[in-house]
Amino acid sequence: MAITAAATAVPVRRQLHLPPVAASPFPYNPGSLLSIQDLSLEAVSHLLARATALESMDPLVRDQILLKRRLALLFYESSTRTRTSFELAAKSLGADTTLISSLSSSIEKGETLKDTGLTLRALGAEAIILRHNSSGAAWLLEEATWLPVLNAGDGMHEHPTQALLDLRTILAHVRPGAASVSADTLAGVTVTIVGDILHSRVARSNMLLLPRLGARVILCGPPPLLPELATGAGPGISPHRQGPVAGDPGIPPPRQRPVAGDPDISIERDFDAALRNSQVVMMLRIQAERLAGLQLDLEQYKASYQLTGARLAAHAPSALVLHPGPIIRGLELTAGVADGAQSAILEQVKNGVAIRMAVVERALSSGFVKGSRP
Amino acid sequence: MTSLILRGGTLVDPSAGMDAPKDLLLKDGRVAEIAAPGKLKPTNGTEVLDATGLTVAPGLIDIHVHLREPGQGYKETIATGTAAAAAGGFTAVAAMPNTHPVNDTPEVTRWMQSPDRGAKVRVYPIAAATRGSKGEALNDFAALKAAGAVAVTDDGHPILKDGIMRETLAAAARVGLSVIQHAEDTRMTLGASMNAGPMAFKLGLRGMPPEAESGLVDRDIRLITELRDARAHLHVAHTSTAAAVAAVRKARRNGLRVTCEVAPHHFLLTEEHVGLYNTNAKMNPPLRSAADRDAMIEGILDGVVDAIATDHAPHATHEKEVEFEHAPNGITGLETALGLCLRWLHREWKLPLGRVLSLLSAQPAALLGLKGRGTLTVGSFADVIVFDPKAEWVYHAKQTHSKAHNTPFDGWTMQGKVRWTISEGRVAYASE
Numbered sequence: 001m002a003i004t005a006a007a008t009a010v011p012v013r014r015q016l017h018l019p020p021v022a023a024s025p026f027p028y029n030p031g032s033l034l035s036i037q038d039l040s041l042e043a044v045s046h047l048l049a050r051a052t053a054l055e056s057m058d059p060l061v062r063d064q065i066l067l068k069r070r071l072a073l074l075f076y077e078s079s080t081r082t083r084t085s086f087e088l089a090a091k092s093l094g095a096d097t098t099l100i101s102s103l104s105s106s107i108e109k110g111e112t113l114k115d116t117g118l119t120l121r122a123l124g125a126e127a128i129i130l131r132h133n134s135s136g137a138a139w140l141l142e143e144a145t146w147l148p149v150l151n152a153g154d155g156m157h158e159h160p161t162q163a164l165l166d167l168r169t170i171l172a173h174v175r176p177g178a179a180s181v182s183a184d185t186l187a188g189v190t191v192t193i194v195g196d197i198l199h200s201r202v203a204r205s206n207m208l209l210l211p212r213l214g215a216r217v218i219l220c221g222p223p224p225l226l227p228e229l230a231t232g233a234g235p236g237i238s239p240h241r242q243g244p245v246a247g248d249p250g251i252p253p254p255r256q257r258p259v260a261g262d263p264d265i266s267i268e269r270d271f272d273a274a275l276r277n278s279q280v281v282m283m284l285r286i287q288a289e290r291l292a293g294l295q296l297d298l299e300q301y302k303a304s305y306q307l308t309g310a311r312l313a314a315h316a317p318s319a320l321v322l323h324p325g326p327i328i329r330g331l332e333l334t335a336g337v338a339d340g341a342q343s344a345i346l347e348q349v350k351n352g353v354a355i356r357m358a359v360v361e362r363a364l365s366s367g368f369v370k371g372s373r374p
Numbered sequence: 375m376t377s378l379i380l381r382g383g384t385l386v387d388p389s390a391g392m393d394a395p396k397d398l399l400l401k402d403g404r405v406a407e408i409a410a411p412g413k414l415k416p417t418n419g420t421e422v423l424d425a426t427g428l429t430v431a432p433g434l435i436d437i438h439v440h441l442r443e444p445g446q447g448y449k450e451t452i453a454t455g456t457a458a459a460a461a462g463g464f465t466a467v468a469a470m471p472n473t474h475p476v477n478d479t480p481e482v483t484r485w486m487q488s489p490d491r492g493a494k495v496r497v498y499p500i501a502a503a504t505r506g507s508k509g510e511a512l513n514d515f516a517a518l519k520a521a522g523a524v525a526v527t528d529d530g531h532p533i534l535k536d537g538i539m540r541e542t543l544a545a546a547a548r549v550g551l552s553v554i555q556h557a558e559d560t561r562m563t564l565g566a567s568m569n570a571g572p573m574a575f576k577l578g579l580r581g582m583p584p585e586a587e588s589g590l591v592d593r594d595i596r597l598i599t600e601l602r603d604a605r606a607h608l609h610v611a612h613t614s615t616a617a618a619v620a621a622v623r624k625a626r627r628n629g630l631r632v633t634c635e636v637a638p639h640h641f642l643l644t645e646e647h648v649g650l651y652n653t654n655a656k657m658n659p660p661l662r663s664a665a666d667r668d669a670m671i672e673g674i675l676d677g678v679v680d681a682i683a684t685d686h687a688p689h690a691t692h693e694k695e696v697e698f699e700h701a702p703n704g705i706t707g708l709e710t711a712l713g714l715c716l717r718w719l720h721r722e723w724k725l726p727l728g729r730v731l732s733l734l735s736a737q738p739a740a741l742l743g744l745k746g747r748g749t750l751t752v753g754s755f756a757d758v759i760v761f762d763p764k765a766e767w768v769y770h771a772k773q774t775h776s777k778a779h780n781t782p783f784d785g786w787t788m789q790g791k792v793r794w795t796i797s798e799g800r801v802a803y804a805s806e
Binding site for chain 2: 026112113114132134135136137139140144154155156157158198201204227229230232233292293
C-alpha cells in the first residue's frame with residue numbers, strides 16, 4: 001500500500017509563540033462561591049470577620065439583613081451538616097429558603113440541572129446553594145442561571161465553605177485572636193489530611209486554601225486513595241485562573257510538563273510519622289459511594305490509618321483533631337478520639353453556621369443578583 | 375454532460391508530485407485534461423472558474439466522521455454533515471457505523487449511500503465489525519464490502535476480546551478490508567471522562583490512563599503479527615498517546631501493515647483545555663498531556679502518522695449543556711481541519727504544503743483503497759478543492775453548515791480559505 005514514510009527530520013523542539021491562555025470567565029456573578037480559589041486572602045479575611053460579627057449579633061437585628069430574600073437549596077446528594085447549617089444561616093439573616101432535593105422533585109423525572117436552575121430563578125430564587133454528585137456542577141449551574149451560586153460540594157471536586165469553616169476552627173486554636181489572615185498566618189503550622197483523599201472535595205478545597213496562608217499540608221493514605229500526583233492539586237498551579245474559554249485561541253506551549261507539585265504539599269504514607277509533625281490532623285471518611293469498584297481491605301486500612309487514642313497520645317498529644325463529617329466511629333477514628341479532648345469536630349459544625357451566614361450575606365449583597373447578564 | 379474549467383490556479387497534487395501553474399478540465403465527473411495555463415478553450419456550456427492566485431488540489435478525504443444517520447438526525451444528517459464537509463474542503467468522508475441501528479448490515483450500508491440522503495460529497499460507509507458493535511459475533515464482511523463498506527470497525531467501542539479481534543483481522547484480510555480499531559481498553563476507563571493525570575485529580579474527575587489506549591494497540595499488533603497474513607491491515611483510529619504512536623512506528627519498521635490517524639485536536643490541545651469543565655473539550659480518546667500532544671506532532675512530521683482525520687462527532691447543544699461527566703464524547707471537526715492543519719502544521723511546524731495535503735487526501739485514500747480519489751491525475755474523480763492557502767479567517771461555530779456547534783475551536787484563527795469544493799465535477803461548496 002502506498003503509505004509514504006517520508007523522511008522529514010523532526011525539527012529541534014522550540015516554543016510555539018502562542019497567545020496566552022485567557023482567564024477563566026468564572027465566576028460570572030461576584031456573589032458566587034464556586035471554588036475556594038475564587039476568594040482572595042482579603043476576601044477570606046472579610047468573610048471570617050463577618051462570620052464573627054454575625055454570630056454575635058442580636059438575632060432580632062440580624063434577621064433584618066436579608067429579610068424576605070429568597071434562597072434555594074438544591075441538593076442532589078444527602079446532607080445533614082451542610083444543608084442544615086446553610087438553612088439555619090440563611091434563616092437567621094431573615095431570608096426565606098426552600099429546599100429542593102433530587103428525590104422529591106422533577107429531577108427524578110429527568111429535568112436537567114440547567115432547567116431546574118432556570119425554574120428556580122423564575123420562581124424568584126435570588127441565589128442557589130448547590131450540592132451535587134458531579135464535579136463541576138456548580139459551574140454549569142452558574143453559567144445557566146447567572147445567579148450567585150454557592151457550591152456546597154460538587155462531586156469529588158470542591159467544598160469551599162467547608163474549607164472556610166475548617167480554617168476558622170484551626171485559627172481559633174492555633175492563632176487565637178487573629179483578626180485577619182495573610183500569606184504567613186499559618187507559617188509553621190502543619191495540617192495532615194488523612195484517608196480517602198482521592199474522592200474528597202474537602203481535601204481538595206483545603207489543599208487549595210491552607211498553603212496560601214503559609215501552612216504545610218501533608219497528605220496521608222494508601223496509594224489507591226492517594227495517588228502520587230495529588231500533590232499537584234495545590235494552589236501552585238490551578239485550572240481556576242487559566243482555564244480556556246470558548247473562542248480562546250490560546251494553546252499552551254509544547255513540552256509543558258505536568259505539574260511537579262506544590263512545595264507546601266507532600267505525601268507521607270506513614271501515619272505515625274505524619275502525626276509527629278502535625279499541629280492539626282484532619283480525618284476523612286472512606287467514601288464508599290464513590291469507590292467505583294475499588295476493593296479495600298478495611299482491617300488493613302484501620303491498622304495503618306485509623307486514628308486511635310493510643311496513636312494520638314504517642315505521636316501527637318496536642319494536635320487538633322478535625323473531621324468534616326459524617327464520621328464513622330470505629331473506622332477512620334475511634335469513638336474515644338471523636339469524643340476526646342483534642343477533637344474539634346462539633347466546633348467545626350458550629351463554625352459552619354457562622355461561615356455560611358457570611359457567605360450567604362456576600363451572595364446577596366453583591367449588587368448583581370438578578371441573574372441577568374451584565 | 376457537464377464540463378468545468380479551473381483556470382489560473384496552481385495545481386498542487388502530492389499524489390503526482392505536481393506543484394505548478396496548470397488549468398484543469400473536469401468532464402462528466404472526472405479529470406479530463408491538465409494543461410498549461412491558458413491552453414484550455416471552453417466550448418459551449420463549459421463553466422469556467424477563475425482560480426487565479428489560488429491553489430487547486432485533490433479534494434480532502436476524512437476517513438473518520440460520524441454522520442449520525444440513520445437514527446440520530448437531530449444531531450446531524452448525512453446532508454448536513456456532508457455540507458459541513460464540503461465547506462471544509464472535503465470531497466469524501468468515511469462514516470462510522472455507531473448509528474441507530476448500528477451499520478452492521480448491507481441494507482444500512484446501502485441506505486447511507488442512497489441519493490435520497492442528499493449527500494453533498496461522497497460518503498463511504500464503514501461497517502460494524504461485530505453484530506451491533508457488541509464485540510461478540512462477526513458480521514458478514516464480504517456482503518458488507520459488496521454493499522459499499524470500505525472498512526470494518528466497532529468505533530465508539532473497542533474490539534476488546536482477543537479471539538474476536540483475531541477473527542476480525544483474519545476475516546477482513548480475506549475480503550480485503552481494513553480493520554479500524556478504537557483502541558480503548560474499557561476495563562481501564564470505567565466512569566472516566568478525561569485523561570488520567572494531575573488535571574483529572576484536580577477537577578475531581580475519573581481519568582482514562584494512556585495505557586488504556588497503548589495497551590490495546592500493543593495487543594492488536596501482537597495479534598496481527600501472529601496472523602502472518604500480508605493482506606491484514608490494522609488501522610488505529612484517533613491515536614492520542616505517545617506510546618501508541620511509538621508502537622505503530624515500531625510495527626511499521628517490522629514491516630507490518632499497521633497505520634494510524636491523528637485528529638487536529640490531539641495535535642493541538644491538551645488536557646489543560648478542559649479548563650473548568652468545558653464539555654466541548656470532552657471527547658474519546660480525551661485530550662492528553664503536553665508530551666502526548668507533542669508526540670502527535672512528531673509522528674506527523676516523521677511520517678508515521680498516515681492521515682489526519684477529524685473524528686467529526688456532532689451533538690445537539692442541549693446534550694453538551696450538562697454535567698461534564700454526563701456529557702457525550704466528541705467534537706465537530708470537518709470545517710476546521712484544513713484551517714488548523716495549515717495554521718499549525720504548515721506555518722508553525724513547517725510541514726510542506728504538499729505533505730499537509732497528502733495527509734488529508736492521497737494518504738487516507740490509499741489507506742482505505744479509495745480508487746480514483748485523493749489524486750487529480752487524468753481519469754480520476756473530479757474531486758477538487760480550490761483554496762487560498764495564505765488567507766486567514768476566524769471560525770465561528772454559529773455559522774457552521776453542520777447541525778452541531780460543539781467545537782473547542784470557536785473563534786480561532788484559521789489559515790487557508792476554501793473558495794470552491796468540487797465533488798465529482800459539481801460545485802458542492804462555494805464561499806461568498
